[in-house]
Amino acid sequence: MKKIFSVSLMFLLIFFISIQVHADKIKIKTVDGVEVIENPKDPASPKGTLSKIILTQEFSIGEGEYDEDMFAELTSLDVDSDGNIYILDRKEKKVKIFDSAGKFVRKFGRDGQGPGEMNVPITIQVTPDSELVVSDALNQRLMYYSLEGEFIREMSTADKALGLTLPIVDSQGNMIGQQIVLSEDKIMREVRKYDSELNTLFTITSIDNTNLIQGKINPFQVVIFYQLGKDNTIYYSNPEKYEIRVLNSEGKLIRRIMKDYGPVKVTEEDKKDFFERVPEIAGPIKDRIEFPKVYPPYVNFTFDEEWRLFVRTYEKGKEEREFFFDVFDTEGRYIAKFPFKGDPRVWKGQKLYAIEEDEDGYQMLKIYSVRWE
Numbered sequence: 001m002k003k004i005f006s007v008s009l010m011f012l013l014i015f016f017i018s019i020q021v022h023a024d025k026i027k028i029k030t031v032d033g034v035e036v037i038e039n040p041k042d043p044a045s046p047k048g049t050l051s052k053i054i055l056t057q058e059f060s061i062g063e064g065e066y067d068e069d070m071f072a073e074l075t076s077l078d079v080d081s082d083g084n085i086y087i088l089d090r091k092e093k094k095v096k097i098f099d100s101a102g103k104f105v106r107k108f109g110r111d112g113q114g115p116g117e118m119n120v121p122i123t124i125q126v127t128p129d130s131e132l133v134v135s136d137a138l139n140q141r142l143m144y145y146s147l148e149g150e151f152i153r154e155m156s157t158a159d160k161a162l163g164l165t166l167p168i169v170d171s172q173g174n175m176i177g178q179q180i181v182l183s184e185d186k187i188m189r190e191v192r193k194y195d196s197e198l199n200t201l202f203t204i205t206s207i208d209n210t211n212l213i214q215g216k217i218n219p220f221q222v223v224i225f226y227q228l229g230k231d232n233t234i235y236y237s238n239p240e241k242y243e244i245r246v247l248n249s250e251g252k253l254i255r256r257i258m259k260d261y262g263p264v265k266v267t268e269e270d271k272k273d274f275f276e277r278v279p280e281i282a283g284p285i286k287d288r289i290e291f292p293k294v295y296p297p298y299v300n301f302t303f304d305e306e307w308r309l310f311v312r313t314y315e316k317g318k319e320e321r322e323f324f325f326d327v328f329d330t331e332g333r334y335i336a337k338f339p340f341k342g343d344p345r346v347w348k349g350q351k352l353y354a355i356e357e358d359e360d361g362y363q364m365l366k367i368y369s370v371r372w373e
Contacts, residue, residue, distance in 0.1 A: 010214065026333050037332035039259040045335045050372035053327070053338050059102045060084070062364030068096065068104040074355055074363040078126040080147060086132060087365065088124040093117075095124060095132065095149065103365065108149030113139055116151030128171045130304045135167050135177075158200040161230065170232045170249075173203065178224060185329060186210050191224050191236060193251065202251040205236055216290040219274065225300045227337070230307045230330070242297035244309070246332075255334035257309070263294040264314040298326075304370070305349035308335070312344070342366060 024300055026046070027038040045051040062071055071157055072091035079085050083100030094109040109118050120138035127133055131152065132145040140158040157164040163180035170176070173196040181188040191204040211217055226236035233251040246255035271291055278286060295314035301312045309328040316323055318341030325344075327336040343353030352368040 008367070011058075028331075028333075034253050035255045035325055035332075037255070037257050037336040039257075039328070039332075041260040041262065041332045046329070046333055049329065049335050050138065051281050051336045053336060053373065054371040055340070056369040056371075058367050058369055060364050060366045061087070061102050062097055063108065063361070064103070068107065071363050072095075076123045077345050078124055078351060079346045079353060080126045080130070083349055083351075083363070084147070086126060086147075087136065089120055090121055093119070093121060094271065095134065095145075097149065099285075106149060107151060108145070109134075114142055115144070115154060118143070122165055123167065123170060125167075127169045129173070129373065132209070133167070133169060135162070135165065140164070148239075155198065157198065161192070161194065162202075163253060164198075168226075168228050170228055172249075174232075174234065176204065176226060176228065178226075180209070181206070182315060189222075189224065191226055193234070203252070204234060204247065205245075207239070212285075215288070217288050218292060219289055220292065222329075227301060227303060229303060235301070235309070237298075237300075239285055239296050240301065242333075244301065244311070255327060255332060259297075259302045259326065261297055262315075263297075264316070265294055266291045269326070299323075302344050302347060304352075305350075312343060317341075 021271055025040055026043050029036050045145050061069060062074070064070065071087070071089050074087060075090040076088040077086060082232050084105070085098040085102070087096045087098070089096065093111040094107050096107045097105040099105055109119065113119060115149050118134065118139070119136055121136050123135045125133050126147070130147060132147060134143045135144060135147070140156060142155045142157060143151065143152050152184065153242060161177065161179040162182070164177050167177035169177045173192060176191065178189055178191045181190050188206050189209045190206040192305045193201045193204060195201055204226070205224060207221060209222070212222070221239050223347045224237055224239070226234060229246065230234050235244050237244060242261045243254060244257045246257065248254050275286060297313070299312040299314065304310070305331040307330045309332070311326045311328070313324050319341060322339050324337055324342045325338050326334060327338070342356040344352055344354045346353040347370065350370050350371050354366050354368065355363060356366050357363055
């Protein structure tokens with residue numbers, strides 16, 4: 001009997017070793033001078049890698065009793081080196097500043113088209129020069145403020161970068177963003193890198209947006225997602241594949257991060273939820289939206305301070321509004337997967353700043369301490 005148990009244990013050991021060997025097959029190769037990382041559907045983490053993330057909520061902003069702590073629409077945010085939090089509210093046309101403990105400090109901004117005034121503000125960033133830059137889609141300009149909220153200057157985007165949106169300033173004062181490019185029969189959306197005066201340095205990628213004017217609209221193929229990585233590298237999405245491409249600061253393709261995945265179907269409930277979240281300004285296009293049968297491979301991605309890559313997928317978790325995130329190391333190798341209900345925006349000072357909603361749809365910012373083991 002002992003021999004039978006020993007044989008059984010041996011086969012179990014062989015089985016689990018085989019599974020581990022199979023799961024660990026992350027392939028790294030070089031094709032035409034480009035490093036290609038192929039992560040299988042269920043890879044194991046590289047040996048010796050911290051692969052479990054522990055998030056502990058420290059405090060939240062947006063659940064207080066005072067108007068200063070509430071948001072009409074929490075659109076964008078950033079955090080400075082001291083942990084101060086800058087939150088852009090698109091509907092209120094204001095920036096609210098909170099200290100590192102979440103205490104309200106001040107707010108600035110007002111509706112209008114004059115110097116420093118906001119119309120449809122979309123993003124806010126603390127630049128490497130310790131300024132705040134706010135992009136305004138309708139006023140077609142970038143507005144710069146001090147960290148105290150004093151207006152400094154503005155730059156028009158109308159002539160050099162029509163429809164510029166989602167700009168990100170790098171450590172050299174250059175920026176990446178996406179703009180509209182018109183031709184005789186097409187409307188293209190191009191992601192470009194610009195110098196500090198918005199002169200184009202090079203084009204990164206593009207998608208055809210002609211259908212936004214006429215025809216059916218795939219709501220998942222409207223914009224291209226991108227982020228700045230270490231040493232001003234540029235990471236950008238491929239909406240057709242689970243792939244993230246990496247360019248160096250000069251625009252040369254240096255890496256392709258890929259992963260196999262299981263497509264997620266778009267359900268009728270998903271469609272209903274989508275339409276409930278469509279802004280009023282986009283009401284006229286509702287009838288032209290045509291959903292694909294399955295979602296794209298992922299939504300977006302962010303980086304922490306150690307340049308781990310967090311990819312938000314469409315795979316749903318057990319709880320309402322919970323989705324899975326894939327995590328990759330600095331070399332593009334898969335290291336972890338975890339469910340999370342919020343929208344991670346900033347990883348800084350071993351903290352995560354994430355936008356979340358309560359059952360009634362009210363937004364709040366939750367701040368978590370982050371630990372790996």
